[in-house]
Amino acid sequence: MLDTYFKVTEENWRAGCEQNPHFAISETPAFVGRALVALAADPDVARHNGASLSSGGLAKEYGFTDVDGSAPDAWRYIAEVDQESDTEDVTGYR
Numbered sequence: 001m002l003d004t005y006f007k008v009t010e011e012n013w014r015a016g017c018e019q020n021p022h023f024a025i026s027e028t029p030a031f032v033g034r035a036l037v038a039l040a041a042d043p044d045v046a047r048h049n050g051a052s053l054s055s056g057g058l059a060k061e062y063g064f065t066d067v068d069g070s071a072p073d074a075w076r077y078i079a080e081v082d083q084e085s086d087t088e089d090v091t092g093y094r
Helices: 001-006 012-017 023-026 030-039 053-063 072-081
Strands: none
Touching: 001 012, 012 023, 023 072, 030 053, 030 072
């Protein structure tokens, strides 16, 4: 998706904000990987059976961050921020 749609790489992914300002809430693949590692290491992971989980929610629970040190909460951002806006403000979501 990064290279095909936004024409960016993991190294320069923030340049995608030029095409869509809401891209600022994006997560790196490493963030999703860290969510999987946290789940795999949790001896009580079965408590999540049948649940729909987000990497942002899991970051809050397990305390991991994205490669830039932030913890984006993309699903909450999508639910709460007006997607018709042409400016992004990720304050409180990243």
